[in-house]
Amino acid sequence: MRSILTLSLVFSTIRLATPLVWAAIGGLYSERSGVINIALEGLMLAGAFTAAATTYYTHSPWAGLGSAMLAAAFFAFLLAIVCIRFKANEVVAGTGINILFLGLPAVLSGALFLSSGSTPQLPKDELLPEVAQLSVVSLLALLLVFVTQYVLYRTPFGLRLRSVGENPEAADAAGIRVNRLRYTGVVLSGVLAGIGGAYLSIGQSSLFTRNMTAGRGFIALAALIFGKWRPIQTMLACLLFGFADALTIQMQGVAKLPSGEDVPVQFIQMIPYVVTIVVLAGFIGHSRAPGALGVPYDKES
Amino acid sequence: MKQTAALTIIVLALIAPACRRARYVEDDTSKVHVGIVFDIGGKDDRSFNAAAWRGVKCAESGTLPDGKTSCDKPALGIVLRDVEPGTPNSIEPAMRAFAERGYDLVIGVGFAQAPIMQVVARDYPDIHFAIIDGVVFADDGKTPMPNVAGLLFKEHEGSYLVGMIAAKTSRTGTLGFVGGMDIPLIRRFEKGYEEGAKAVNPRIQVLQNYVGVTDAAWNNPGKGKELSLAQMDRGADVIFTAAGNSGLGAFDAVEQAGMQNGRATHFVIGVDSNQNMVKPGFVLTSMVKRVDNAVYDIVKEVVEGRFKGGFHVYGLESEGVGYVIDQYNRDLVSPDAIREAEDARKKIISGQIKVTDAMAQ
Numbered sequence: 001m002r003s004i005l006t007l008s009l010v011f012s013t014i015r016l017a018t019p020l021v022w023a024a025i026g027g028l029y030s031e032r033s034g035v036i037n038i039a040l041e042g043l044m045l046a047g048a049f050t051a052a053a054t055t056y057y058t059h060s061p062w063a064g065l066g067s068a069m070l071a072a073a074f075f076a077f078l079l080a081i082v083c084i085r086f087k088a089n090e091v092v093a094g095t096g097i098n099i100l101f102l103g104l105p106a107v108l109s110g111a112l113f114l115s116s117g118s119t120p121q122l123p124k125d126e127l128l129p130e131v132a133q134l135s136v137v138s139l140l141a142l143l144l145v146f147v148t149q150y151v152l153y154r155t156p157f158g159l160r161l162r163s164v165g166e167n168p169e170a171a172d173a174a175g176i177r178v179n180r181l182r183y184t185g186v187v188l189s190g191v192l193a194g195i196g197g198a199y200l201s202i203g204q205s206s207l208f209t210r211n212m213t214a215g216r217g218f219i220a221l222a223a224l225i226f227g228k229w230r231p232i233q234t235m236l237a238c239l240l241f242g243f244a245d246a247l248t249i250q251m252q253g254v255a256k257l258p259s260g261e262d263v264p265v266q267f268i269q270m271i272p273y274v275v276t277i278v279v280l281a282g283f284i285g286h287s288r289a290p291g292a293l294g295v296p297y298d299k300e301s
Numbered sequence: 302m303k304q305t306a307a308l309t310i311i312v313l314a315l316i317a318p319a320c321r322r323a324r325y326v327e328d329d330t331s332k333v334h335v336g337i338v339f340d341i342g343g344k345d346d347r348s349f350n351a352a353a354w355r356g357v358k359c360a361e362s363g364t365l366p367d368g369k370t371s372c373d374k375p376a377l378g379i380v381l382r383d384v385e386p387g388t389p390n391s392i393e394p395a396m397r398a399f400a401e402r403g404y405d406l407v408i409g410v411g412f413a414q415a416p417i418m419q420v421v422a423r424d425y426p427d428i429h430f431a432i433i434d435g436v437v438f439a440d441d442g443k444t445p446m447p448n449v450a451g452l453l454f455k456e457h458e459g460s461y462l463v464g465m466i467a468a469k470t471s472r473t474g475t476l477g478f479v480g481g482m483d484i485p486l487i488r489r490f491e492k493g494y495e496e497g498a499k500a501v502n503p504r505i506q507v508l509q510n511y512v513g514v515t516d517a518a519w520n521n522p523g524k525g526k527e528l529s530l531a532q533m534d535r536g537a538d539v540i541f542t543a544a545g546n547s548g549l550g551a552f553d554a555v556e557q558a559g560m561q562n563g564r565a566t567h568f569v570i571g572v573d574s575n576q577n578m579v580k581p582g583f584v585l586t587s588m589v590k591r592v593d594n595a596v597y598d599i600v601k602e603v604v605e606g607r608f609k610g611g612f613h614v615y616g617l618e619s620e621g622v623g624y625v626i627d628q629y630n631r632d633l634v635s636p637d638a639i640r641e642a643e644d645a646r647k648k649i650i651s652g653q654i655k656v657t658d659a660m661a662q
Contacts, residue, residue: 014532
């Protein structure tokens with residue numbers, strides 16, 4: 001049996017973790033400000049579709065990436081209005097965005113490409129460029145994590161964002177405009193999740209297909225919780241999920257039972273979930289959410 | 302109060318464009334009505350569902366889905382409606398809606414709809430049903446239901462031929478297979494492919510991977526690409542996909558490997574529809590499954606009033622499966638490989654070669 005622990009496993013892990021890191025760090029900005037963002041999945045789909053469609057028309061992946069950020073930011077802003085201005089339940093509103101993006105790309109691609117949920121395939125030279133087997137988006141993801149770490153713990157903005165998520169009353173008393181910071185957090189989460197989605201459609205693949213995130217938004221959310229809402233831990237959690245996924249890919253058809261038979265696919269594909277459960281239950285301990293997560297701020301109450 | 306008003310305006314603004322065109326359409330009742338319910342992949346997967354869509358579109362208008370190019374068959378003058386279910390749960394209501402409105406023929410695309418069709422077809426015995434890749438039995442579990450036609454294909458035979466072409470083309474002696482959802486039907490592609498490859502080169506190695514075990518496996522091109530890259534890393538230089546939209550990831554993977562001296566270093570083999578033009582130069586051939594012909598034929602049977610339930614099997618002899626050589630891949634496949642594949646085709650039809658059917662085991 002050939003070893004499965006090769007350099008390609010490392011690259012595969014990084015490629016698979018990239019969209020998770022963008023979405024999870026996006027979620028971090030939103031949730032640290034006190035707004036639950038369960039809409040990461042939908043925001044990623046918004047980014048993925050917009051990126052593929054814009055790149056198809058402009059032949060520039062950078063235009064695609066920019067438009068993905070704008071589109072996802074727009075829908076994150078809608079979510080923010082509903083949750084912050086109108087104090088709607090954040091889980092319900094986020095689910096609404098997710099459901100919207102099961103259908104909206106199908107409608108739009110019907111109007112634009114006479115298809116029902118996918119975009120035309122892009123040629124390779126119109127995709128986001130790669131440096132040494134890794135997309136630039138993957139490398140930027142690493143940068144993002146450290147920038148976030150700095151912003152969150154070393155800048156006034158980061159301090160205010162955290163205080164708004166922990167104790168909005170105290171923050172308000174200190175003169176911080178709670179809701180404005182929450183809007184910023186949620187919109188930032190849209191921008192970042194949009195980049196994660198764009199990576200899926202114009203980095204890793206060359207087209208958008210319906211619901212192509214396949215649950216990655218929720219896995220990112222799990223990584224965020226698992227990383228205790230801290231940037232570096234969250235990235236490590238994303239890498240762990242990426243590694244488990246890469247391992248299933250590398251092991252399939254390679255791993256043998258003692259009898260010489262292939263290990264069944266179903267068994268191998270169980271690995272990421274088992275890893276998640278074991279790690280969550282066994283090693284992480286208590287994960288404490290930001291104090292005011294999910295509680296709309298009302299000045300009068 | 303102000304907030305409620307503002308919310309109402311937002312909601313109305315969102316749904317107003319949808320309402321504008323939602324008029325009730327009065328269909329011409331004298332025509333035969335055909336309803337088709339697609340698989341989760343959706344009708345533009347460039348593969349399996351796309352083939353079914355071409356078949357019904359051809360029956361409706363005599364053209365391909367672009368509405369312009371002729372499909373070389375006469376239009377049958379039908380009224381066509383289609384549904385693309387977003388989740389498996391919306392298949393049954395869609396099917397029932399067609400039956401309830403008295404459609405003459407309801408077509409279900411994909412094996413997953415068989416158990417649903419069994420329930421619906423029992424409730425509407427006067428309506429004709431057709432299912433692609435599936436079999437629907439009556440309550441005794443043995444005889445096929447009289448109002449359901451099961452359109453079946455001998456995928457293993459077509460896969461055998463592309464397996465031969467792959468083995469003739471491979472320089473590394475290693476081939477890859479990327480399946481979508483791990484189900485017996487896809488195992489049938491894999492087994493035939495492997496047998497064909499081994500018939501050419503008994504020592505050839507065939508790597509096989511599946512995208513997943515749920516229906517999300519048909520819509521995950523990112524994972525399809527990763528699986529292909531992993532196979533290429535282990536030496537595979539021709540990869541056959543049977544994975545719907547996920548298979549398109551394999552096309553990206555071989556393209557990424559690039560060309561040497563004007564020839565691709567790695568090839569992919571398309572499936573169901575002719576995918577040779579998806580990435581010209583990188584697609585060795587496509588194992589086509591003529592779902593379009595089968596669907597057109599069944600519509601024609603209904604229009605002409607000679608619908609028969611039971612199994613309709615399409616194999617090499619009826620050109621229900623096969624491989625494609627066209628202007629996109631003529632220079633990629635050696636004449637020698639084509640000659641051997643043609644020879645095997647005749648032998649399979651005459652019964653001299655028996656290809657294992659993984660579903661019959």
